[in-house]
Amino acid sequence: MSSELDTLADEALLERFQRGDAEAFEVLLGRYERPLYNFVLRSVRDPEKAADLIQEVFLRVIQRSDQFQGQSKLSTWLYSIARNLCIDHGRRMVFRRHRSLDAPLASDDGKSATLGDRVPAPTPEADRDSIARELQGQIAAAVEELPEDQREVFLMRQVQGLAFKDIAEIVGVSENTIKSRMRYALERLQAALEEYRDYAKELG
């Protein structure tokens, strides 16, 4: 039965759920839970809070599924909900200062060592697995340090695979602006992960 549901588009699954088919929602959840959770997690940087928010996102889908008119993609609707929740959460948490990996340890000047400097650099003797794990940590940290507008675009495009025009619809800016933000985000990541460039070439 799930195999048949798996072939359905997101919108068709939601329509089934609107008629009382709980399994259709489970298929939808399977499609979106991981990328959407990571989108929220990278935004709020708190796994516990991210779990609460991702539940809130899907609970809104459950309770308000009849409000989805099918005029846009379901993914657009889902990420709009998640983004708004993250923004609301960010506003409530505005007093909290998250230290960036790129932020200077000493606040007196910008030339002191950074937190990223304390991350042990990969050595030629390190095996590939340890490098991969290390790279993943570095990338996660670098993404978290991206500016909010660039990070959300990066996550939607990179993790969820949304098209630039759909991201533009969600964020409410032009597609060119989205592409610019994406380009900046990639440049930042590349700059932050310069030491892994050769490794990245091997991956490619």
Add this chain to the structure above:
Amino acid sequence: MAEHAHRDRALDLVYGEVEGVEARALRDELERCPECAPELAKLEGAKRLADALPLAPMPSTARAALIAAARVKANETAAALPAEDRRAAVAPREGWWDRTRRFLLGPQTAMAAVMLLVVAIGVMVVPTGDELPVGATTMRPEPDLAPDVVPDDVATPEEAALAEREPSPDPAPAQIAEANEPSPDVAANGADVPARRARARSTSSTSAGTTTTNRVVANAPEAERNVEAQGVEARLGDSFAYDGVAQGYVGRGARAAEPSLAPIEEPAPPPPTMPADDLDSESLALSPTAQELAPRALHQSARSRANAGDCRGAVRVYSDLFARFPAYSELPRALVEAASCQRQLGNLAQARTLLVRAEGYPSTQVDAQRELRRLSTVQQAHRRAQRSAPAPSSVDSTPAY
């Protein structure tokens, strides 16, 4: 300007938003451009790094809570939906094999198998048209049992012909003479049995009409054919005749049922009871013809209404019966019953008319006369009551408000 446009589209190429021929052309353009090529390489390198971004799984507790909430909502929705929508939404979906298997195991398959079996048996049993004698229909002729019941002392025409060609070693002169020139009595006796059976078969299938009659007659020897045909026609002539306009067989009385005051005729009697050893006549007596089914149904309906006290409704049905099936075999009895209903309704004149008609039939003559006497008594009582009753005054006739 064109180079700038290509540079803007580098992201599309890196993230697969351009595909196929367009993607190859764009890549060629970007790689030939000295400014765009490094940009493209840089973006592709960054993307390879970004692909290594780990994705944390959503907590299982959150997933379980969401599924539970979805099921609650789905149940609420399904309960609020009409039954048909609910079945369509919640019913387990079947694959093509499930649907095929359910169809094959359904009753329609058994019915189709039975029909195929019947057709197969029919194909094996019914001969082709070439095997039938000239003038016969494509229906399979029933075997003529006449030779089986012909008295021993009567030779069949085939036997007579055989005897004529190859005389027996010790032929009895009398038998040979009877076979070659049967006396009229013997011929009549010999033809009577097959003719009687043919009559029974023909009468039992009156809807087939003359076609069936001709078929049966065609199977009989020429000497028997005339006798049989006359017997069949004589029997069929009482109640059925071909109208000659491709209308099939209709009751003769039905044609005479047009609104006319023709003299009352005794309707065709029910099919005569044949000897007990005649299976065809037994089936004939048990199965009413199609012509009788409709009037019998109407008659029963009228009786039911009358027994239930609905005399007005019964009279309507009786009138319908008389108009549509004047040749109905139970018409006299129905006339008496209808007269009773009319009498109960106070329509004494109509009751008398019906009883007078019923009196014309021998089967209901006695009953009709008795009812007429009873009706006369009632009418006299009515007249006496009317004479003794005071004339209504003008005050009494004023309706009370």
